[in-house]
Each structure stands twice: as C-alpha cells, then as structure tokens.
Amino acid sequence: MKILIELPSWLGDTVMTTPAIENITKHFGKAEITLLGSFISVEALKNHPSVIKTYILDKKIVSMFKTLKEIKDFDLFFSFRNSFRAKFMKLFVSSPLKFQYDKKNFNGMHQVEKYNNFVNKSLGINFLAENLILHSASDIKNKGNKLLGINPGASYGSSKRWYPKQFANVAIALSKDYDIIILGGESEEEIASDVEKYLIKEGVSNYKNLANKTSITELINQIKGLNLFITGDSGPMHLSAAFNIPTISIFGPTNHHETSQWMNTKNIIVKKNLECQPCMKRTCPLKHHKCMKLIESSEVLEAVNRLIC
Numbered sequence: 619m620k621i622l623i624e625l626p627s628w629l630g631d632t633v634m635t636t637p638a639i640e641n642i643t644k645h646f647g648k649a650e651i652t653l654l655g656s657f658i659s660v661e662a663l664k665n666h667p668s669v670i671k672t673y674i675l676d677k678k679i680v681s682m683f684k685t686l687k688e689i690k691d692f693d694l695f696f697s698f699r700n701s702f703r704a705k706f707m708k709l710f711v712s713s714p715l716k717f718q719y720d721k722k723n724f725n726g727m728h729q730v731e732k733y734n735n736f737v738n739k740s741l742g743i744n745f746l747a748e749n750l751i752l753h754s755a756s757d758i759k760n761k762g763n764k765l766l767g768i769n770p771g772a773s774y775g776s777s778k779r780w781y782p783k784q785f786a787n788v789a790i791a792l793s794k795d796y797d798i799i800i801l802g803g804e805s806e807e808e809i810a811s812d813v814e815k816y817l818i819k820e821g822v823s824n825y826k827n828l829a830n831k832t833s834i835t836e837l838i839n840q841i842k843g844l845n846l847f848i849t850g851d852s853g854p855m856h857l858s859a860a861f862n863i864p865t866i867s868i869f870g871p872t873n874h875h876e877t878s879q880w881m882n883t884k885n886i887i888v889k890k891n892l893e894c895q896p897c898m899k900r901t902c903p904l905k906h907h908k909c910m911k912l913i914e915s916s917e918v919l920e921a922v923n924r925l926i927c
Contacts, residue, residue: 619646622689622711624675624697624704625655625663628773629834629853631729632659633750633860634880635698638733641745642696643668652689658853661834665754677703686710696740698733730880749881750860754835763824766796767841767858769849770813771806771829775900777871778850780910782809786816787915788848792922793822799840801854802829846926848918851877859885866921870909871897886921888913 621642625632632655643649653660653672660672673685686707695713697704700721708716717740724732734747770785772778789798798817802810810829817825832840838857841847847858847865851872858865859879867879869889873896879885889895890912897903 619649619694620652620692621646621649622652622654622692622695622713624695624699624707625653625659626698627656627659629658629662630851630856630877631698632662633752633853633856634730634877635733636663636751636860637730637747637749637880638698638737639663639666640748640751641734641737641743642741644745645741645743652692654685654689658834662752662754662838667753682707683710696737698736727876728878728880729876732876747880750856752838752857752860754838763797764795764845765843766792766798767801767844767847767849767854767863768798768813769801769847769852769854770809771802772850772852773803773805774851774872777897777899777902777907777910778852779809780850780868780870780913782812783816784913784915784918785848786813786820788918788922789813789817789825790820790822791915791919792846793817793824796846798822798825799844800825800827800829801832801837801840804830806830846922848922855879858882864925866918866925868910868913868918869896870907870913871895871899871902873898884925886925888918888921 649668650670651668653669654675657674664672690712692713695711695716697718700719708718719736724735730747738744768785768789770782800810800813807830810827814827841857842861844863847863849855850868855867859882862882862884864884867887869887874887890909892909895909
C-alpha cells in the first residue's frame with residue numbers, strides 16, 4: 619500500500635497527527651509512506667519506520683507543481699491540512715482515494731482526536747487515538763544537575779507569549795536545582811535573548827541559550843532529555859508531551875481543551891479564566907493581553923511544586 623500524507627505546516631499540529639498516522643499503519647500493516655509538508659513538519663516525522671520518501675512543499679505555485687510532477691501513483695492520499703491550497707493541490711495528486719481534513723466536521727474535541735477521527739471516518743475504522751509518537755529521538759542521559767527547559771516563544775503570534783521577565787523569574791528561582799536550557803526558533807531569538815539578559819543580571823550562569831541553534835531533531839532530543847519544561851502553547855509543548863516530560867503549560871488566548879498536552883499525566887496548565895478567553899487571535903483584540911499579563915511567576919512556581927512533589 620503506497621500512501622501519500624500531507625502534514626500540517628506547524629510543528630505542534632504535526633506532532634498531534636502521530637496517533638492518526640500510527641493507526642493508518644496499523645490498519646494497513648505494511649505501508650510505504652511518502653510525506654509531503656513544510657520543512658519543520660517533515661523533519662519531525664521523517665524517521666518513521668514506514669516512511670520511504672519525503673518532499674518539502676514550497677509555498678510558491680511553480681514549486682508546488684514541480685513537486686507534484688515528481689510524486690505519482692499512490693493508492694491513498696491523506697491531507698491533514700484544511701487550506702484552499704491543499705484543496706487545490708489535491709486535484710493534481712495521482713491517487714484513486716483522496717481524503718482531506720475539514721475542521722468543520724470535527725468539533726468539541728482535542729485536536730489529536732480531530733485528526734484521528736478524520737482518519738477513522740475516511741477508512742471506516744474505529745481506532746482510538748493513543749500516545750503521541752516520535753521516532754527521531756535519541757536516548758539522552760543527563761550528566762550532572764537536572765535540566766529545566768524554558769520555551770518563551772510561540773510561532774502563532776504574540777498573544778500566546780508569556781513575558782520574558784516572568785519566565786526569567788521562574789528560571790532564577792529554580793536555578794539552584796536545575797541547569798537551564800532556553801529553547802526557541804528563528805523568530806524567537808529576541809524573546810530568548812531577553813530571558814537571558816535577566817538571568818545574567820541576577821548572576822545565573824548555569825544556562826545555555828539554544829534559541830535558533832538546534833535542528834528539529836536536536837530540539838526533539840533536547841526536550842526528551844529534560845527533567846522539567848516550562849512553556850506556552852507551542853510546538854515544543856507537544857514534543858514534551860510525546861515523552862511525558864513534567865511540563866507546566868501556560869495558556870492565554872488558545873483553547874486548552876483542544877490543544878493542551880495529549881496524554882501527559884505529568885502536566886499542569888496555568889491559565890486565567892477571563893470572559894474574553896479563548897479569543898484564538900494572534901494579537902490581543904482588546905489591547906490589554908490580560909490573559910497572559912495577569913499570570914505571575916509565583917503561580918507557575920506553585921504549579922512546579924505541585925508537579926514535582
């Protein structure tokens with residue numbers, strides 16, 4: 619069975635498709651999977667044992683058609699993307715069976731369940747969504763102190779980001795018990811640098827700022843090696859869920875019922891319960907950002923104490 623899978627563009631969404639993809643392979647037994655998607659999404663899943671080939675999908679129309687000419691003759695095509703471009707591209711995929719995720723068909727459930735139910739509905743099966751699975755991680759054994767990961771960024775938009783000073787306050791308070799790793803992508807270098815400045819000001823030296831200094835595989839391995847992770851609603855948050863890393867997840871404008879960590883029993887969500895939540899906006903439409911601004915570092919530290927006791 620030759621299967622083409624188009625992955626979501628975002629890292630977190632891609633990780634949340636993994637239970638559905640595992641169920642595809644479970645249903646068909648031997649399957650040859652070709653992955654199509656953004657660089658980030660393909661890098662995250664390229665080491666799945668059933669994946670035989672990958673393609674990076676460029677946003678430019680000319681590049682997209684060039685890629686489509688290379689990928690031919692599949693028995694089955696799944697697209698986990700809901701965009702118009704994905705619908706358009708679906709017309710040109712050579713496969714007798716084509717299925718595309720439509721978010722309007724799946725409401726009131728976690729995003730993992732949405733993706734899994736999409737596959738169930740497409741194939742006429744009834745598999746449960748089990749654990750998130752990443753096949754690209756190496757076994758890492760920490761030497762010395764325990765490791766605390768700090769992830770202050772969120773690619774979706776500024777409304778999902780807690781404040782650098784607050785992240786730093788937490789890291790400073792925990793720095794006697796943990797060595798600290800600051801994580802982030804290219805767009806998060808500035809906020810990571812702001813956290814670092816606060817650490818330096820308070821004389822904390824047992825840290826590394828790895829923002830925009832890791833590949834996706836290295837990021838996965840770094841997160842797998844953590845003893846504690848503090849993050850907003852982000853792609854790395856879902857990576858830590860895949861390894862059951864003790865995690866404090868800070869939520870503001872997004873819906874924690876849909877995008878919180880999946881099946882991580884070592885997770886505590888810190889959030890306010892304002893009337894304007896969840897607005898699901900990239901920037902605060904009310905201009906006050908209270909959903910994040912009202913969360914104090916002391917609340918996160920209290921959550922850490924509950925989590926590690």
